[in-house]
Amino acid sequence: MNQPISTGSEWTFELLEAYDQAIAKEAERFKLDTYPNQIEVITSEQMMDAYSSVGMPLNYHHWSFGKQFVNTQQNYRRGHMGLAYEIVINSSPSIAYLMEENTMTMQALVIAHACYGHNSFFKGNYLFRTWTNASAIIDYLLFAKHYIAECEERYGIDEVEKLLDSCHALMNYGVNRYKRPHPISAEEERKRQKKRSEILQQQVNALWDTIPKKHADEDETRPKYPRYPKEPEENILYFMEKNAPLLEPWQREVIRIVRKIAQYFYPQKQTQVMNEGWASFWHYTLLHALYEKNLVTDGFMMEFLHSHSSVIYQPPYDSPYYSGINPYTLGYNMYQDIKRICENPTDEDREWFPEIAGADWLDTLHEAMRNYKDESFIQQFLSPRLMRELHLFTVLDDEKRSNLVVSAIHDESGYREVRRNLAEQYNLGTREPNIQVYSVNVRGDRSLTLRHFQHNDRPLGESTEEMLRHVHRLWGFDVRLESVKGDEVVKTFHCPPRPESPGIAH
Amino acid sequence: MSYIIDRRLNGKNKSSVNRQRFLRRYRNHIKKAVSDAVKQRSITDLESGSEITIPSRDLSEPVFHHGPGGVNTRVFPGNKEFVPGDEIQRPRGGGAGGGGGKASNSGEGEDEFVFQIDRDEFLEFLFEDLELPHMVKKQLADSSDYKTVQAGFTNQGNPERLNIVRSLRGAHARRIALSGSSRRQIKALEREKAELLEQPADDARDIRLADIDEELELLRAKVSRMPFLDTFDLKFNNLIKTPVPSSKAVMFCVMDVSGSMTQSIKDMAKRFFLLLYMFLKRAYKRIDVVFIRHHTQAKEVDEEEFFYSRETGGTIVSSAIALTAEVIEARYPPGDWNIYVAQASDGDNWDGDSDACRDLLLERIMPKVQYFSYVEITTGEHQNLWFEYERVREAFPDVFAMEKIETVGDIYPVFRELFSRREQRTG
Numbered sequence: 001m002n003q004p005i006s007t008g009s010e011w012t013f014e015l016l017e018a019y020d021q022a023i024a025k026e027a028e029r030f031k032l033d034t035y036p037n038q039i040e041v042i043t044s045e046q047m048m049d050a051y052s053s054v055g056m057p058l059n060y061h062h063w064s065f066g067k068q069f070v071n072t073q074q075n076y077r078r079g080h081m082g083l084a085y086e087i088v089i090n091s092s093p094s095i096a097y098l099m100e101e102n103t104m105t106m107q108a109l110v111i112a113h114a115c116y117g118h119n120s121f122f123k124g125n126y127l128f129r130t131w132t133n134a135s136a137i138i139d140y141l142l143f144a145k146h147y148i149a150e151c152e153e154r155y156g157i158d159e160v161e162k163l164l165d166s167c168h169a170l171m172n173y174g175v176n177r178y179k180r181p182h183p184i185s186a187e188e189e190r191k192r193q194k195k196r197s198e199i200l201q202q203q204v205n206a207l208w209d210t211i212p213k214k215h216a217d218e219d220e221t222r223p224k225y226p227r228y229p230k231e232p233e234e235n236i237l238y239f240m241e242k243n244a245p246l247l248e249p250w251q252r253e254v255i256r257i258v259r260k261i262a263q264y265f266y267p268q269k270q271t272q273v274m275n276e277g278w279a280s281f282w283h284y285t286l287l288h289a290l291y292e293k294n295l296v297t298d299g300f301m302m303e304f305l306h307s308h309s310s311v312i313y314q315p316p317y318d319s320p321y322y323s324g325i326n327p328y329t330l331g332y333n334m335y336q337d338i339k340r341i342c343e344n345p346t347d348e349d350r351e352w353f354p355e356i357a358g359a360d361w362l363d364t365l366h367e368a369m370r371n372y373k374d375e376s377f378i379q380q381f382l383s384p385r386l387m388r389e390l391h392l393f394t395v396l397d398d399e400k401r402s403n404l405v406v407s408a409i410h411d412e413s414g415y416r417e418v419r420r421n422l423a424e425q426y427n428l429g430t431r432e433p434n435i436q437v438y439s440v441n442v443r444g445d446r447s448l449t450l451r452h453f454q455h456n457d458r459p460l461g462e463s464t465e466e467m468l469r470h471v472h473r474l475w476g477f478d479v480r481l482e483s484v485k486g487d488e489v490v491k492t493f494h495c496p497p498r499p500e501s502p503g504i505a506h
Numbered sequence: 507m508s509y510i511i512d513r514r515l516n517g518k519n520k521s522s523v524n525r526q527r528f529l530r531r532y533r534n535h536i537k538k539a540v541s542d543a544v545k546q547r548s549i550t551d552l553e554s555g556s557e558i559t560i561p562s563r564d565l566s567e568p569v570f571h572h573g574p575g576g577v578n579t580r581v582f583p584g585n586k587e588f589v590p591g592d593e594i595q596r597p598r599g600g601g602a603g604g605g606g607g608k609a610s611n612s613g614e615g616e617d618e619f620v621f622q623i624d625r626d627e628f629l630e631f632l633f634e635d636l637e638l639p640h641m642v643k644k645q646l647a648d649s650s651d652y653k654t655v656q657a658g659f660t661n662q663g664n665p666e667r668l669n670i671v672r673s674l675r676g677a678h679a680r681r682i683a684l685s686g687s688s689r690r691q692i693k694a695l696e697r698e699k700a701e702l703l704e705q706p707a708d709d710a711r712d713i714r715l716a717d718i719d720e721e722l723e724l725l726r727a728k729v730s731r732m733p734f735l736d737t738f739d740l741k742f743n744n745l746i747k748t749p750v751p752s753s754k755a756v757m758f759c760v761m762d763v764s765g766s767m768t769q770s771i772k773d774m775a776k777r778f779f780l781l782l783y784m785f786l787k788r789a790y791k792r793i794d795v796v797f798i799r800h801h802t803q804a805k806e807v808d809e810e811e812f813f814y815s816r817e818t819g820g821t822i823v824s825s826a827i828a829l830t831a832e833v834i835e836a837r838y839p840p841g842d843w844n845i846y847v848a849q850a851s852d853g854d855n856w857d858g859d860s861d862a863c864r865d866l867l868l869e870r871i872m873p874k875v876q877y878f879s880y881v882e883i884t885t886g887e888h889q890n891l892w893f894e895y896e897r898v899r900e901a902f903p904d905v906f907a908m909e910k911i912e913t914v915g916d917i918y919p920v921f922r923e924l925f926s927r928r929e930q931r932t933g
Contacts, residue, residue, distance in 0.1 A: 020508045037508035049520040066528030069521040070621040169568050316584020391585040397578040403593035422581040433570045458576030463568040
């Protein structure tokens with residue numbers, strides 16, 4: 001008969017270690033493969049600091065992080081908001097923050113959730129394996145911080161701030177969605193940085209070799225020269241870094257930093273449901289394993305279950321607390337559901353999931369965690385039973401119809417549609433407008449044309465003009481954005497705004 | 507493999523640079539909010555920071571996003587009554603951006619971005635335009651001078667602070683306490699010895715006496731080994747710093763409220779009064795503020811009425827000067843009070859009255875005050891009141907200051923002389 005590790009609610013460093021070891025033992029039993037853990041105990045003020053630099057232990061300075069901080073501080077002081085119990089960083093060793101105010105139970109929950117749940121996800125999931133280099137990120141951030149501080153010293157805070165504003169605005173368009181990235185290494189980065197800036201500038205100069213003719217007498221609809229770039233470029237920041245005519249080398253480097261960081265966070269955006277669900281599933285499973293071995297008390301479990309159930313609570317759509325689908329709920333329930341399908345499949349499950357019904361649940365779960373992102377995970381594994389449990393339904397909003405329509409619900413005829421709709425909702429490619437660099441008037445006025453390829457006829461929002469000003473700041477010459485439906489340009493935005501007649505454009 | 511690290515002692519102000527960047531970027535918004543806050547505050551209430559509200563749209567960080575329109579599907583949880591084909595009215599207010607319009611009607615607080623600045627930042631923004639030299643700003647923000655005062659005793663300190671009486675008293679007490687049992691035994695043994703000595707001598711008695719002598723010797727040696735003064739006994743005078751504002755002062759705010767004084771002129775005057783108040787606050791423990799406003803008649807009022815009620819009519823400045831003199835005579839004897847008078851006006855006065863003002867000042871006010879400052883807030887020409895006041899300045903160059911103010915930036919010079927004189931006196 002085991003003795004409980006602790007009975008009170010106060011934590012100590014010895015107890016943290018004891019819990020960590022006990023949880024690690026269970027995690028190993030469940031084949032959770034993790035980076036080494038670095039568990040840091042911090043105060044609530046430090047937590048607010050961590051919050052406002054997008055969770056990173058260090059970052060360059062920017063007013064938007066200050067805004068985030070001020071906002072967090074205000075909400076926290078007024079008691080509008082509790083702080084998150086934990087922040088965990090995808091690095092090696094993986095850094096997890098525990099707040100000193102937490103009780104022993106909460107600390108154990110956080111250790112299970114972050115240090116073994118998230119951590120194993122970071123190490124296992126294919127997106128993280130492909131896109132991020134956990135051992136290099138901290139060094140890279142340090143490099144970025146120093147580099148930007150140096151730029152501020154040399155070119156003034158305002159200059160750098162303006163540039164960063166524009167880069168941040170375009171951050172979502174600073175990622176390669178399909179191409180494989182080169183892993184970043186800070187050491188290499190530093191070495192190559194100087195050389196690169198020279199080479200870059202040469203390339204840019206080569207592109208702009210010809211002296212521009214102001215009133216080029218060419219027909220814009222039928223250019224004599226091949227279009228540049230040959231294929232539309234989805235990574236707008238990358239395109240700016242390599243091709244914007246007027247940027248200084250340091251500005252190109254800053255753009256590069258922002259897009260590298262954007263790329264680093266990109267997998268997290270694509271796996272929110274899977275990642276949070278995975279961590280929640282494992283804190284639940286690991287702590288129950290401790291309970292079965294009598295390592296924790298009944299009181300511990302009561303407290304744990306209380307916070308667990310509030311974390312995975314999904315308010316219904318008509319509740320005042322509703323703010324979208326809770327990724328913890330969806331993810332946690334899906335993993336539990338997969339486990340159930342493996343262990344106790346019903347006839348329905350056998351029909352829908354013939355490959356996994358009755359399979360080994362642990363292998364199936366690991367397999368799912370490794371090889372999917374939210375969109376494909378939902379498309380593949382969301383079961384009719386879970387759709388019924390969550391009472392999911394789809395609302396169709398078509399501007400051509402006067403009313404919204406409930407197009408599918410959790411019934412036999414609707415399962416597939418609801419599942420497809422939900423998966424689509426997590427497809428970043430359709431959630432954000434699809435905007436790409438379409439062409440550059442290389443021989444003429446150097447103007448840049450972006451194209452927005454409409455999806456489901458959805459137009460651009462009211463921020464578009466402002467966004468174009470940011471693009472214009474980076475590009476330095478006229479910028480045009482064409483919104484395209486099929487093959488037809490339905491709307492064009494200009495920056496600087498252009499009167500109808502061409503020719504006064506200067 | 508886990509490492510557990512205690513980071514709690516690491517710095518917690520990692521975000522302060524980012525916070526400063528934020529304040530810097532929105533300084534115009536914050537300045538406006540601060541000057542609005544000043545309008546709502548009493549001039550004696552400067553101990554707290556302030557809440558700043560900025561419209562959210564002004565500090566949005568834009569991204570490309572979809573606007574309303576097109577075809578859009580959204581999945582919601584918690585279906586209760588819907589069946590496929592049900593139609594729902596579009597939520598009003600253009601929320602068609604995703605049938606989700608109905609989802610978040612709780613987002614009201616998002617129109618405004620609210621945060622807190624502390625007192626120092628508040629003052630920084632408040633006085634930004636006043637062009638105060640840095641030294642002065644610091645003096646204003648700091649609290650008053652310090653005096654070191656005796657506050658009990660400590661066990662540690664440097665030798666010059668050693669308190670001899672206390673230390674010896676402590677040593678004495680210790681010696682008594684620690685040697686108590688030994689001395690009790692000595693007494694008992696001595697009593698026994700005296701008794702034995704009275705008995706007839708025999709061997710047993712002599713042996714006992716020898717024992718007692720031996721024991722006594724041991725005990726006395728033990729008592730004498732007790733140190734006379736131990737480091738433990740040393741007591742040092744403990745000195746702490748406490749703020750010492752020198753004494754009490756009264757500040758008269760005198761303002762013309764005739765029709766020609768607009769609200770913006772009054773707001774400027776308020777900055778002026780505020781600055782004087784803060785300056786006095788540094789120097790004095792207790793400050794009374796007396797508000798006197800006047801048009802053709804003067805009246806003592808409360809702060810609210812002073813700044814925000816409107817009057818019309820002509821201007822007779824001497825009425826206010828006379829009232830000030832009366833209040834001083836009645837309530838603030840110059841022997842007990844440091845008297846400061848600050849007067850703000852747009853320079854208008856009834857022609858025949860200005861020399862009366864001068865006489866009143868020269869006879870009844872100037873001899874009693876520490877400092878009289880007059881600001882004329884106008885963009886026009888000087889009128890006869892100014893010229894009469896110039897004669898007062900000639901008579902009392904040390905304690906009379908006057909300045910014409912067109913913008914808030916002109917306020918500070920009025921104080922410059924006052925500050926510099928204080929520096930000399932204290933330095």
